[in-house]
Amino acid sequence: MDGSLVLHGLNIVYELATLTLTTLGLAIVFGLLGVMNMAHGEFVMLGAYCVVTVQGWGWPLPTAFPLAVVVCGALGWAVERWLIRPLYARPFDTLLATWALA
Known part of the structure; x- marks a missing residue:
């Protein structure tokens, strides 16, 4: 088998795993909180940037992975505490607020 074909297959698996984890995160947040988080991709990007x-x-x-978890967790907590929590009763407003954050 050609080496570039194996590399292409591994890239596809990596992309599918990334999309699956991002989708599961969105589903968990929406299922538990009832909030459509439009800034979810930005949190994923922030973790990779860290x-x-x-x-x-x-x-x-x-060392880099635990630091990325801490940074994303702290930012996610702050966004939930001061931006999303006051808007729990208004789902459309949470959608707009997280879209504006993105």
Whole structure:
């Protein structure tokens, strides 16, 4: 089998896994909170950016993942606490607020 074909297959698997995890995150947030989070992709991008930045500082990869979780968790908590929580009774407003955040 050609090496580029194997690499292409691995890239497809990686993309499908990323889309699956993002979709599951959206489904869990909507199922538990009833909020359509339009900024979900930005949180995924922020986590990836944290990992790349920490690796750019010369830190090892196992250190970068927990830091990305902490940064995304802190930002997600702040957004939920001060932006989404006051709007729980109005689902359309939460949709607009998270869209504006994105």
